[in-house]
Structure formats: C-alpha cells, structure tokens
C-alpha cells in the first residue's frame with residue numbers, strides 16, 4: 438500500500454487507496470481543487486483517441502482542463518501554406534466537450550514547431566513584414582475561428598523573451614518587427630472575442646524575464662488590448678526553481694490584474710546536466726550519458742518521497758495564491774508519456790508527473806490529495 442494512503446483513509450472513504458487499478462475509485466484532483474484552481478493535463482494523440490481505458494479514466498476523472506501537447510502547433514495544423522489538418526485538434530475538442538473540460542489552445546505563435554515556409558518568400562529568402570503578417574492573420578483566423586466558443590482560451594504567444602529579458606531574436610521579430618505580439622493578440626481577439634488570451638513562457642521566476650513580461654502586459658493593456666493571463670510553464674526539477682522567486686512572479690503578474698496559470702508543470706527527478714540551461718528550450722539535445730539516467734527500473738523510495746515533497750511545496754504556494762491562480766496544468770499524463778524522457782537529452786527514463794508507467798497514482802499524487810484535504814480542514 439502507498440505510504441500516504443493511511444493518512445487519506447482517515448478522512449476519505451477507504452476506496453481511495455486501491456493499488457489495483459487507476460479507476461474512478463481514486464479521489465479526483467480536479468474535484469478536490471475545484472474551489473481553488475483548475476487542474477489540467479496535456480494530451481497526446483493516443484490519449485485523445487482514448488487508446489488506453491485506464492488513461493482515459495484518469496483524463497476524465499482527475500482533470501478539468503485540457504491542452505493538446507503538440508497537435509495545435511503550427512507545424513501540425515498548417516504544415517504547408519493554406520493546407521490545414523484539423524483531425525487531431527477536432528478529436529481533442531470533442532473529448533473536451535464529452536468530459537466538460539476547460540479547453541486551452543496551444544499555441545498560435547511560437548518560434549519552435551513552426552514551418553520555415555511561414556517566414557520565407559518564393560525564393561527561400563526572408564519574406565516581407567506584410568506577407569508574414571498576412572500569414573499570421575490567416576492562420577489565427579482559421580484556427581481560432583474554427584473553434585470559436587469551443588476552445589475557451591489561447592496561448593497566443595509562446596516564449597518571446599530571452600533569459601535576460603531581452604527580446605528573443607526569432608523569425609517573428611525579424612520579419613514583422615516588435616509589434617508582432619500585439620498583432621497576434623489583436624487577430625486572436627477578433628477571431629473569438631470571448632476567448633481568454635494568454636502570454637506563455639518558461640523560467641518566468643527569473644527577475645529579468647518577469648520584468649519583461651510585466652512590461653509586455655502593461656504595454657498591451659495601455660493599448661487597450663485584451664490579455665487575460667500569463668502562463669508560467671513550469672518545467673522544473675527537485676530543488677528548482679527557488680520558491681521565493683516563483684512567488685514574486687505570481688504576485689507581480691497578479692498585481693497587473695491578469696490571471697496566472699501554471700501551464701506545463703513537470704518535476705524531473707533526473708540530474709539536469711547543466712544548470713545554466715535549465716528551463717525548457719526545446720532545441721536542447723544533449724548527449725545521452727548513462728550516469729545521468731539512474732532510474733531506468735524505477736525510483737527508490739527516497740526519490741519518490743522527494744518528488745512528493747516538491748509537488749507539495751509547489752501546491753502549498755499555489756493554494757496561497759489561489760486568488761490569482763486560475764489553473765495548474767500537468768505537462769503529460771504519465772511517466773510513460775512525459776516529454777522529459779527525451780529532454781534535455783533523448784533516451785532517459787524520467788518520472789516527473791503524478792501517474793506512473795502503469796497509469797498508477799504515485800506518492801506525489803497522494804501528497805496533493807492529502808495537502809488539499811488538510812488545507813480545507815484548517816481553513
């Protein structure tokens with residue numbers, strides 16, 4: 438039996454601690470946290486299709502907000518100009534409607550996972566501002582327009598800033614110029630005036646990046662543009678990031694009058710090869726080293742407990758700021774589907790989320806269940 442289960446059994450009906458299957462007898466994280474914030478999950482095509490019944494039960498029972506892990510990114514949805522592939526995105530939206538989930542569109546504008554043609558003219562040279570702007574407008578109108586009223590919120594722009602708060606030298610900046618973010622928000626708002634619109638990035642606990650995003654939100658607000666929230670991605674490790682800095686960012690964004698979401702939470706248990714590169718730069722592809730891959734056959738109890746502690750610490754902070762925090766989304770359902778198995782190096786065995794490779798709840802899951810139960814008893 439899970440070591441935290443007896444705690445739970447004292448306050449919940451004993452069925453919560455079964456080890457036999459990841460079934461509906463588990464307490465629902467989404468229900469437990471419903472008064473505080475949404476609990477979301479990123480889904481891959483197999484999960485969207487419902488390939489594994491136990492995974493499908495977790496998705497329906499544990500989470501009330503869904504993000505498509507890859508299938509609404511530009512390269513998937515408009516791989517060549519004007520040719521849209523909405524197959525998986527349609528299935529994603531249908532699943533959300535079936536399960537009555539809050540739907541997040543990820544993402545309309547990013548420098549990664551965007552095809553080169555978007556930025557090139559017919560000779561392969563950089564396209565003009567007018568052409569790239571027209572492509573952006575057409576893409577956003579097509580995608581946001583198709584799901585108007587069904588995708589409730591959009592990560593409009595993803596990862597526009599460097600670690601020092603300067604603007605990322607992306608093809609968007611180079612071709613359109615510094616108003617590209619405002620234009621993206623303008624086009625998204627026109628395509629669905631009801632949809633909530635977010636700016637999303639990693640390492641937003643860092644003061645320079647925090648300040649850059651504060652300035653961006655203020656400038657959009659000054660222009661009278663709709664911006665509803667800042668998404669803090671949250672690809673973390675044990676002991677990372679510093680909690681006071683993360684808290685300072687949640688407070689700084691909340692003080693702007695926008696909501697805050699933790700949009701891509703995972704906590705790697707593996708050593709990060711170079712702390713300077715911690716974050717979520719998906720172009721990072723370090724060489725596989727066996728000594729950095731210590732838990733191929735599973736995690737020892739102390740590591741499992743450390744992961745549970747790390748999740749508990751973060752959620753304590755999130756509960757403290759539930760007034761501004763709208764959602765916490767786990768980036769992947771299980772340790773089998775986590776992208777951290779292949780980032781920052783390919784071929785490792787990581788264990789960063791709440792359900793294991795057999796779709797079973799981990800100590801970290803029970804830590805979050807128990808945290809909320811005790812939190813509610815004390816408040």
Ligand code: XIL
Pocket residue numbers: 506507595670701717719776
């Ligand atoms: C990741 C996916 O999880 C991977 O499957 C894919 O190969 C690369 O992108 N920041 C983001 C997410 O905004 O879209 C990224 O997702 C992780 C980092």
